[in-house]
Amino acid sequence: xxxxxxTRTEPGTPVTHRRPGSPGRPRLSRIDMKYSPYLYVAPxxxxxxxxxxxxxxxxxxxxxxxxxxxxxxxxxxGLANYSALLSDSxxxxxxxxxxxIFVLSTVPQLLLALWLANMLNRQLRARTFFRMGVxxxxxxxxxxxxxxxxxxxxRDFGLINWVLGFAGVGPIDWNASKLGSWIAISTMVDWRWTxxxxxxxxAAMQAIPRDLYESAAIDGARPSRQFWSITVPLLRPTIVxxxxxxxxxxxxxxxxxxxxxxxxxxxRGGPLRESQTMTMYMFENAFAPNYNFGYGAAVAWMLFxxxxxxxxxxxxxxxxAARSS
Amino acid sequence: MHVNSRGRRLAAVAVAVTTATxxxxxxxxxxxxxxxxxxxTLTVDVFGQFGYDDLYRQYEASHPNVKIVERGxxxxxxxYSPKLTQWLAAGKGAGDIVxxxxxxxxxxxxxxxxxxxxxxxxxxxxxxxFMEWKWNQGLTADGKQLIGLGTDVxxxxxxxxxxxxxxxxxxTERDAVSKLWPTWQDYVRVGEQFKAxxxxxxxxxxxxxxxxxxxLQYGGAGGxxxxxxxxxxxxxxxxxxxxxxxxxxxxxxxxxxxxxxQAWSDDWVAAFKQAKFATIACPAWMxxxxxxxxxxxxSGKWDIATVPGNGGNWGGSFLAVxxxxxxxxxxxxxxxxxxxxxxxxxAFKAKxxxxxxxxxxxxxxxxxxxxxYFSGAPTGQIFGAGAKSLKPVYMGPKNQAVRTEVExxxxxxxxxxxxxxxxxxxxxxNAKKAADK
Numbered sequence: 227x228x229x230x231x232x233t234r235t236e237p238g239t240p241v242t243h244r245r246p247g248s249p250g251r252p253r254l255s256r257i258d259m260k261y262s263p264y265l266y267v268a269p270x271x272x273x274x275x276x277x278x279x280x281x282x283x284x285x286x287x288x289x290x291x292x293x294x295x296x297x298x299x300x301x302x303x304g305l306a307n308y309s310a311l312l313s314d315s316x317x318x319x320x321x322x323x324x325x326x327i328f329v330l331s332t333v334p335q336l337l338l339a340l341w342l343a344n345m346l347n348r349q350l351r352a353r354t355f356f357r358m359g360v361x362x363x364x365x366x367x368x369x370x371x372x373x374x375x376x377x378x379x380x381r382d383f384g385l386i387n388w389v390l391g392f393a394g395v396g397p398i399d400w401n402a403s404k405l406g407s408w409i410a411i412s413t414m415v416d417w418r419w420t421x422x423x424x425x426x427x428x429a430a431m432q433a434i435p436r437d438l439y440e441s442a443a444i445d446g447a448r449p450s451r452q453f454w455s456i457t458v459p460l461l462r463p464t465i466v467x468x469x470x471x472x473x474x475x476x477x478x479x480x481x482x483x484x485x486x487x488x489x490x491x492x493x494r495g496g497p498l499r500e501s502q503t504m505t506m507y508m509f510e511n512a513f514a515p516n517y518n519f520g521y522g523a524a525v526a527w528m529l530f531x532x533x534x535x536x537x538x539x540x541x542x543x544x545x546x547a548a549r550s551s
Numbered sequence: 552m553h554v555n556s557r558g559r560r561l562a563a564v565a566v567a568v569t570t571a572t573x574x575x576x577x578x579x580x581x582x583x584x585x586x587x588x589x590x591x592t593l594t595v596d597v598f599g600q601f602g603y604d605d606l607y608r609q610y611e612a613s614h615p616n617v618k619i620v621e622r623g624x625x626x627x628x629x630x631y632s633p634k635l636t637q638w639l640a641a642g643k644g645a646g647d648i649v650x651x652x653x654x655x656x657x658x659x660x661x662x663x664x665x666x667x668x669x670x671x672x673x674x675x676x677x678x679x680x681f682m683e684w685k686w687n688q689g690l691t692a693d694g695k696q697l698i699g700l701g702t703d704v705x706x707x708x709x710x711x712x713x714x715x716x717x718x719x720x721x722x723t724e725r726d727a728v729s730k731l732w733p734t735w736q737d738y739v740r741v742g743e744q745f746k747a748x749x750x751x752x753x754x755x756x757x758x759x760x761x762x763x764x765x766x767l768q769y770g771g772a773g774g775x776x777x778x779x780x781x782x783x784x785x786x787x788x789x790x791x792x793x794x795x796x797x798x799x800x801x802x803x804x805x806x807x808x809x810x811x812x813q814a815w816s817d818d819w820v821a822a823f824k825q826a827k828f829a830t831i832a833c834p835a836w837m838x839x840x841x842x843x844x845x846x847x848x849x850s851g852k853w854d855i856a857t858v859p860g861n862g863g864n865w866g867g868s869f870l871a872v873x874x875x876x877x878x879x880x881x882x883x884x885x886x887x888x889x890x891x892x893x894x895x896x897x898a899f900k901a902k903x904x905x906x907x908x909x910x911x912x913x914x915x916x917x918x919x920x921x922x923x924y925f926s927g928a929p930t931g932q933i934f935g936a937g938a939k940s941l942k943p944v945y946m947g948p949k950n951q952a953v954r955t956e957v958e959x960x961x962x963x964x965x966x967x968x969x970x971x972x973x974x975x976x977x978x979x980x981n982a983k984k985a986a987d988k
Contacts, residue, residue, distance in 0.1 A: 295640045296662040376817060383821045401813070402966050489816025490629060490759075491955050497962045513633040515952040516988045517658070519640075 282530075289523035296517065307524035317525065319499050320507035321532065323408070327483070327503065328476035328536075331412035336468060338420050340461075343427035344453060357428065360421030371414055372485035379410040379486070401487055407501035414482045419475070423468050430464035431457060462544070469540045477533050480505040491515075504529045591878050592618045593885055594646035598631035600624065600839050601650065601702065601868075602901030606894055610885060617881065627815060628652055632951075638873070639665045645873045647882035648889075651699055652868050653688060654954065657946045659871070660691055660698055667872040669697040672883045680892060684943040685907040689869050699869030700890040703904035705834035706934035706941060707764060707863040708855045709738075710841055712752075713926065715829040719748040725928060728856040735765060735799045738859040742808040745829060753810030753828040758800050758965045759958045760814050764832040766796035766957075768863035771942035778954065778982065779947020785986045787957060788979040797961075797978070801971045804964055811965055820844045832858065834865040835905035835934040842924050855928040862937040864944065867907060905934045912938060949986045956981035 289307055291300045311317050346357055363371070378385050379400040387397045400406040434457065442452050458465075483501045484492055493510045495502025502510075504525065512522020595603070607619040623631055632655050638645035639659075651659055659665065674697055678686050685701040709732070713723040721744065722728055732738040742754035755761055769792035770777030777793055780786045787793055803809060810828040812819040822828060823844035831837065833855065841853060870886040872879055888894055895906035896916045903922075906912055912935045920931035947953075960978035963969040969977060 294662075295636055296659070296665060298662065298664060373817075380818050380821070382812075382818060382827070383825070399966065402968065487816075489813040489819060491959065492629070492816075494955075494959065497959055497966060498968055511988065513636065514629065515949075515955055516985070517636055518988050521988065 285523045285526050288520055289527055291520045293520035293523070294517060295513070295519045300520075303520070307521050308528075311521070311524050311528060316499060316502075317504075317507060317528075320495075320502050320504045321528075323404070323495070323499070323501055324477055324479065324503045324532075325536075326404075327408050327411050327415075327479060327501070328473070330408050331415040332469075332472045332476050334412075335416045335420050336423060336465070336472065338416070339423035339427055339468070340458075342420065342424035343431055344457065346424065346428050347431045357425065360424050362421070363418050364422045366418070368418070368481045369485060371418055372482050375410065375414045375417075375482075376486050376488060401496050402498075402500065404500045407483075407486065407496055411479070411483050411486055411501055414486070415476070415479070419472070423472070426464060426468055427461060430461050434460050466541060466544050469544060470537050473537050473540055474533055477529065477536065478505055479503045480509070504532070589616050590618065591616060591881060592620055593648065593878060593882055595619060595621045595648045595650075595870075595885075596631075596635065596646035597621060597623050597650040598626045598628050598652070599836070600843075600902040600904075602898040602904060603889060605901060606889060606897045609897075610888055617885070619885070622646060628655075629815075639875075642875050645875055647876040647878050648870050648872055648886050650702070650868050651871055653866060654946055654951050656688065656699065656869055657948055657950055661948060663691050663696045663698060665874055666696075666698050667874055667876070667879050667883065668695075669700065669872070669883060669886075670695070672880065674700065674883070674887065677887065677890075680890075680908050680910065682907055682909055682939065685867070688943070699871035700886055701907040702868045702870060702890055702895065703836065703866075703898070704907045704938050704941070705836055705864050705866035706905050706938035707768070707858040707865060708833045708835075708933050708937075709830055709858045710833035710837065710853055710855050710925070711830045712826060712828075712849075712852055713854050714852050715750055715752050715826060716745075718750045719745045719829070721745060723854070725854050725856050725926075728854070732856075732859040735859045736802075739802050739806055739808065742803070742830075743806050746806070746808060750829070752826060754808035754830060755803070756810055756819060756822065756828045756831045757812050757814050757962075758804050758809045759961050760832050761803060761809075762796060762800040762958060762961045763954070764834075764858065764863060764865060765799050765860065766793055767865050767944050768858075768860045769793075769796045770944040771863055772861060775942060776945040776947075778950060778957070779945065781945050783947045785947070785949075785953065785983060787953065787982045793957070794975075797975060800961055801964065804961075804971075809965055813962070823849075826852075832865075835903060835930070835938075836866060838922065838925065838930065839903045850924050851926050853924065854926045855922075855930065855933050857933070858937075862941045864938075864941045867904075899931075903930065905938055907938075909939060949988075952985040952988065953982045956985045 290302060290304060292303045292306075293300045342360060346353070346360070350356060377383070379387075381387060381397055381399045381401070384400075386400075390398065398406055400410045438456050438460075439452055442456060447455065480503065483495055483503050484506060487493075487495050487501065493502075493506055493514070495506055508522050508525040508529065510516060511518050511525060516522075595607075597603075601621075601624075603621065607621070611617055611619060623634075632652070635645065635649055635651075639662075677700070681701050682704070685704060689697050689699045689701060691698065711728060716723045716728070721741065722731065731741045745754045766777050770790070773790070773792040774780065776786070777790060777796075778785065778787050780790070810822060812822045812828070823841065824846060826845075826849070831841070833841070838855070845853065870890055872882045872886060876882050889898075890908075892906065892908040892911040892914065895904075895908050895911045896914055898904050899906055899911075899917060899920065906917065911917060912931075917931040917935055920929070921927050922930045957978045960969070960974045960981065963977065964971050964974035
């Protein structure tokens with residue numbers, strides 16, 4: 227943490243810019259100059275230490291123990307939880323589901339958001355209305371979204387199966403197939419987050435100088451060419467940002483799949499664990515019905531590792547893609 | 552140097568937010584549980600419907616210094632039990648009295664240090680107020696600590712919709728219906744007749760609920776245990792009661808009688824409302840669930856017959872006092888009141904949980920009780936008759952996790968994801984895995 231403190235406050239360490247011992251500078255002021263920047267950034271680091279670092283380290287500590295939530299004794303077992311986890315097929319199933327739902331939701335979501343942002347960036351009637359409108363799904367509660375979509379995707383009483391029925395498609399049991407449940411959950415996620423990402427893209431698009439487009443237009447570039455050759459490359463940092471944020475959110479997906487699988491043992495995510503994500507598997511083990519806190523903590527750390535890996539891969543892919551275009 | 556004005560403002564905001572957060576965190580206290588004038592508040596944590604509201608008012612009237620607050624009313628056991636475990640593990644947050652369901656009691660009993668020993672507070676005198684097995688369930692293995700006082704038991708019956716039976720040309724009068732299915736094989740046969748009439752409804756809600764009923768019945772009639780034997784060995788694969796219950800359930804699934812509604816799901820609730828199934832295995836506490844789910848429109852359309860096979864028990868709860876309570880003595884007094892025969896009768900009248908006290912079961916208030924919602928069925932007699940003679944089933948340490956796995960295997964067969972043979976293999980393997988976790 228000390229190192230990050232230094233880098234963060236670099237611009238605020240001005241002592242070097244002044245001639246040493248210049249007259250008329252009281253000592254108090256010098257102390258102020260030297261230390262107050264640290265004070266300014268302290269709130270973040272204090273909060274981060276309490277709510278970020280401490281739980282992280284404590285979780286690691288718990289994961290090295292056989293930790294029954296109610297028991298008084300928590301024997302140390304070293305890496306036993308991790309080695310059990312690596313050969314646990316239900317765990318890998320949850321990893322597979324998490325990644326599957328992540329890809330199925332994030333890719334269309336960001337493409338759609340980009341398209342929406344591009345639309346909203348044009349001269350439209352009631353522009354502010356539309357711009358605010360796309361954000362509305364984001365401010366509805368996740369639980370409400372999940373419950374409503376859960377009903378839409380209901381096997382016997384759902385609107386979607388009813389509509390599909392007209393096309394002669396028999397009632398689909400969305401909960402009891404991998405693809406079905408993944409699609410349903412991805413739809414919920416996308417409905418909620420597409421508008422949010424679109425607004426971020428829109429903000430970045432408006433920072434692109436207009437004259438770039440004007441000169442491109444004079445050179446005869448059509449709107450689609452302008453979009454791919456000017457907008458997308460200049461949006462690169464924003465796209466990286468959105469991808470990373472979506473990665474963190476997507477890999478921690480919990481409420482949507484949990485509420486989608488209503489009823490007993492919803493935490494399993496379907497009879498054959500069709501849509502059980504990693505966070506659900508963590509909860510199933512750390513809390514009901516297993517109450518094995520150590521094992522749950524190990525799942526949490528594996529999730530952390532996975533997010534880091536996926537985020538790095540994301541950044542590499544996007545850098546390369548943007549560079550080549 | 553210059554810090555630009557924007558930076559300064561941001562820093563000021565950050566400081567302000569931090570301060571506010573810290574202040575808010577420090578400012579919240581533990582409520583009004585210990586105000587100076589001797590007034591105390593007792594918190595009771597429950598799930599589902601315990602029917603205690605009138606009893607609280609009565610108790611508050613006779614104990615002017617006590618105020619009672621109930622939390623968790625109507626919540627699902629799946630939501631409630633992890634919360635309770637977290638409160639106990641954290642040593643903070645649990646109510647002064649907590650309700651514990653019998654299937655989970657065994658896990659809490661493994662760490663009795665979390666609870667007050669009620670025997671130290673004179674609860675031993677109350678033994679005769681409870682059926683013997685119910686009392687014993689509340690004791691730790693060595694018999695030295697009483698964790699909880701029994702509330703209700705889950706005497707079994709079969710609830711059915713008269714309008715759907717009529718549509719299918721079956722008798723609708725409750726004694727005649729009871730005669731249709733002395734055994735589960737008869738139940739399947741009636742179901743096949745029902746199905747042949749194409750009423751647009753399934754014969755039963757879900758095979759999982761029915762399986763649980765059957766396995767508790769067979770287990771009780773056999774050695775008095777199902778998934779674990781009384782020495783806590785996992786016997787899912789070797790106990791004939793479990794396999795028999797499995798095979799009977801497979802017959803039901805095979806005949807296509809199940810509506811396949813995942814129990815307690817939104818679809819299940821909707822299926823009640825839309826009359827999508829005709830029968831449901833019905834422990835005493837289920838009557839309240841049916842009334843809540845099917846709604847006032849279905850009043851008088853349901854009735855209650857005896858359950859196929861022989862009696863059985865599903866569910867029932869206990870009231871315990873966590874050690875973390877600041878008012879242990881007062882909480883135990885309240886728990887004694889709520890679980891007294893009169894308290895149990897009061898709860899039965901309010902929401903239908905069947906008393907675990909033989910005195911209460913013999914009381915005219917129970918024997919004469921009828922339910923208008925269930926076409927005037929004599930609920931006290933139907934459920935009470937079986938309750939006193941019922942054979943309890945022993946529940947082992949990981950009972951809940953194991954039950955989850957076995958029922959889930961039933962579900963995969965019901966949905967056609969597994970053949971009965973593969974489903975059984977899954978049930979056995981996954982149960983073993985869950986027991987080891």
